[in-house]
Amino acid sequence: MKHRETHPNLDVEGCFGCRVSLVHVGPNSTTTRGAAVSQTEQKARGWDKDMPAYRRLRKQGYQPRGIDGSARLEATATSAAQIESRPDIEKLVARGVAE
Numbered sequence: 001m002k003h004r005e006t007h008p009n010l011d012v013e014g015c016f017g018c019r020v021s022l023v024h025v026g027p028n029s030t031t032t033r034g035a036a037v038s039q040t041e042q043k044a045r046g047w048d049k050d051m052p053a054y055r056r057l058r059k060q061g062y063q064p065r066g067i068d069g070s071a072r073l074e075a076t077a078t079s080a081a082q083i084e085s086r087p088d089i090e091k092l093v094a095r096g097v098a099e
């Protein structure tokens, strides 16, 4: 992995090698190595939106299954069940996410 020596954080914008590397570690975000690149992975996977949404959900006591798709989840979930398999629609209603 010579590329990691050049760009250890794999966060160089427009660098094909960084992007490819991120794609490879993408599915393994729960592994140690995945965690190490999670910050740059956020960008590569659109987590610049998902991460804040994920944090907001967590802050409100939800336990989303993962960061991936949290932005969409936050915007479209009509029940807490969709977030964490636990019915708790009141909070979403209060936030205007659900009706």
Ligand SMILES: [Zn+2]
Residues within 6 Å of the ligand: 003, 006, 007, 010, 011, 012, 015, 016, 017, 018, 019
């Ligand atoms: Zn690179």
